[in-house]
Amino acid sequence: MNDDIVRAVAQRIARYLQDNPDAADTVEGVHHVWIGDPALASSLDITQAALEWLLASGRIACVRVAHRQLWRRRADDARP
Numbered sequence: 565m566n567d568d569i570v571r572a573v574a575q576r577i578a579r580y581l582q583d584n585p586d587a588a589d590t591v592e593g594v595h596h597v598w599i600g601d602p603a604l605a606s607s608l609d610i611t612q613a614a615l616e617w618l619l620a621s622g623r624i625a626c627v628r629v630a631h632r633q634l635w636r637r638r639a640d641d642a643r644p
Contacts, residue, residue, distance in 0.1 A: 573599060573614035578623060581637045588627075588636035591615060
């Protein structure tokens, strides 16, 4: 997997959450709505890798709701 593309997608996700701090969505929703660039959103696997990278770096959270995982801003993130 191309690390440069994963980082670019991660930056898009982080920017989306900065602009929409109350957003939460599944990997599919993140892939289709949050990224907003078809060239970057070419693979769901890249979106998943970007979300996992952001999670591992402590920049986002993942919560389980029923049988789905929702990705969102960390609850303790005080940034607007």
